[in-house]
Amino acid sequence: NNDKSLGENMDYKIIGIDPGAGIMKATEKAIADYELSEWKLIEGSSAAMTAELKRAYDKKEPIIVTGWSPHWKFSKYDLKYLEDPKGSFGEKENIHTITKVNLEAEHPSAFKLLEQFSWTEDSMNEVMMEIINGGEPEKVATEWINQNGELVSRWKEGIRKVDNDKLILGYVAWDTEIASTNVIAAVLSDIGYDVTLKQVEAGPMWAGIADGSLDAHVAGWLPLTHADYYEKFEGEFIDLGANLEGTKIGLVVPEYVEIDSIDDLK
Ligand code: PBE
Numbered sequence: 001n002n003d004k005s006l007g008e009n010m011d012y013k014i015i016g017i018d019p020g021a022g023i024m025k026a027t028e029k030a031i032a033d034y035e036l037s038e039w040k041l042i043e044g045s046s047a048a049m050t051a052e053l054k055r056a057y058d059k060k061e062p063i064i065v066t067g068w069s070p071h072w073k074f075s076k077y078d079l080k081y082l083e084d085p086k087g088s089f090g091e092k093e094n095i096h097t098i099t100k101v102n103l104e105a106e107h108p109s110a111f112k113l114l115e116q117f118s119w120t121e122d123s124m125n126e127v128m129m130e131i132i133n134g135g136e137p138e139k140v141a142t143e144w145i146n147q148n149g150e151l152v153s154r155w156k157e158g159i160r161k162v163d164n165d166k167l168i169l170g171y172v173a174w175d176t177e178i179a180s181t182n183v184i185a186a187v188l189s190d191i192g193y194d195v196t197l198k199q200v201e202a203g204p205m206w207a208g209i210a211d212g213s214l215d216a217h218v219a220g221w222l223p224l225t226h227a228d229y230y231e232k233f234e235g236e237f238i239d240l241g242a243n244l245e246g247t248k249i250g251l252v253v254p255e256y257v258e259i260d261s262i263d264d265l266k
Pocket of ligand 1: 017020021022023024068174176202221225226249
């Protein structure tokens with residue numbers, strides 16, 4: 001097996017996630033940019049990708065996954081991003097809060113809270129770790145907001161409580177968004193909203209905001225990862241700006257895989 005190339009050992013597979021994720025489009029772009037025509041991007045889900053990563057990692061087998069930060073996988077395993085000299089995956093970006101056009105008129109308290117919501121990679125990591133270690137997301141989020149009262153009270157500054165008004169948040173089952181959506185939902189519940197979380201794919205998440213069937217999401221990776229959705233629905237949503245700064249997407253391998261750059265896959 002030593003005389004096989006790295007690509008042959010991995011069956012020329014890059015382990016992807018759900019097809020609507022922006023990172024899937026960026027990976028297809030990388031395959032074209034770096035002329036990696038023998039490589040295939042495998043569709044799946046965020047959970048299937050991390051399961052596959054764990055399986056390979058435990059056996060020290062080579063593997064390449066679509067990866068992003070913040071993410072708990074970097075705390076559990078020794079991993080590295082492959083360098084991307086052609087810039088297929090863009091630069092560092094931010095996660096934006098996106099609402100439907102009428103949210104401010106219909107639910108001013110929710111709108112203001114969403115506008116004031118911003119946190120750090122470290123905080124998001126705390127929540128993600130608790131969840132991946134077996135915590136039930138809603139419970140983890142409630143405990144986290146109780147333990148971070150000072151920050152949460154800044155988000156709630158100047159906001160009037162409501163009486164059971166209904167609100168629907170969309171999210172995709174990416175670990176980052178499971179964490180952030182449950183945290184903001186816990187704070188919305190705390191100010192009196194009756195919040196429903198709707199798990200959808202990325203396309204329907206953006207479309208749901210545009211057609212008003214969803215009130216908001218906190219999952220807009222911009223400017224690059226969700227650029228297509230942003231352009232497609234421009235004018236049909238409100239962009240409240242970054243709730244978390246300095247995210248990254250790319251191709252990720254365990255440290256023991258002896259390549260450093262996407263160029264090395266050719
Ligand atoms: N992600 C996580 C998403 C955004 C959040 C990087 C997998 C994507 O659309 O690619």
